[in-house]
Amino acid sequence: MTSALHTDRRRLMLAAASGLADRFDPANVGVEELAAAMNVGRQDFEDEFGSLENYFTAVQLQFFEGRLNSVIGKAGAMAPGIERIRCAWSGYLDYSVEHAAVHGWCRRARLRFPSMQEETRRRNHGVLLMIQIEFATLGRPNPMERARLAVGMVLETVRVEGEARVRNEAMRALLWSALEMLART
Numbered sequence: 001m002t003s004a005l006h007t008d009r010r011r012l013m014l015a016a017a018s019g020l021a022d023r024f025d026p027a028n029v030g031v032e033e034l035a036a037a038m039n040v041g042r043q044d045f046e047d048e049f050g051s052l053e054n055y056f057t058a059v060q061l062q063f064f065e066g067r068l069n070s071v072i073g074k075a076g077a078m079a080p081g082i083e084r085i086r087c088a089w090s091g092y093l094d095y096s097v098e099h100a101a102v103h104g105w106c107r108r109a110r111l112r113f114p115s116m117q118e119e120t121r122r123r124n125h126g127v128l129l130m131i132q133i134e135f136a137t138l139g140r141p142n143p144m145e146r147a148r149l150a151v152g153m154v155l156e157t158v159r160v161e162g163e164a165r166v167r168n169e170a171m172r173a174l175l176w177s178a179l180e181m182l183a184r185t
Helices: 003-015 031-037 042-051 053-073 081-099 100-112 115-137 143-164 170-185
Strands: none
Touching: 003 042, 003 053, 031 042, 031 053, 042 053, 053 081, 053 100, 053 115, 081 100, 081 115, 081 143, 081 170, 100 115, 100 143, 115 143, 143 170
């Protein structure tokens, strides 16, 4: 198989996750079921990913990279400060809602494949450090403590919106109010 065909097949199999997320429970789905749903053979699936755990890990990584790209697209060129934080969080939240099925699927897959949790922990820590830098740049005291509170609120908003699969405007309004307080006092 040529490298281009391999890349296309892999991309298509990863893209299938959005349609599979509501059909299969990661807790008990098997390679045969997923491969059949993707219209590929078991051997093709295993040639591409090696295992079910590797597939879910790749889906999760793709989700995280997409969300990061959304954040960078909305806030990457902005100067540090409250508006950049708000735009970054909007990108983070909007992407999470738009891809809530896949995000939830990955969350459930982490229960079956605990090794996937390390990447989640690493990404959340990265977000925490970036928000700490924003608060430090604003000259606020205790930037890490502010960042911990802020990130906790964002992650709770992601959870609530992800479960409902829609934006929660009331929660976002409160999040922006809390951000204003954390950034200005």
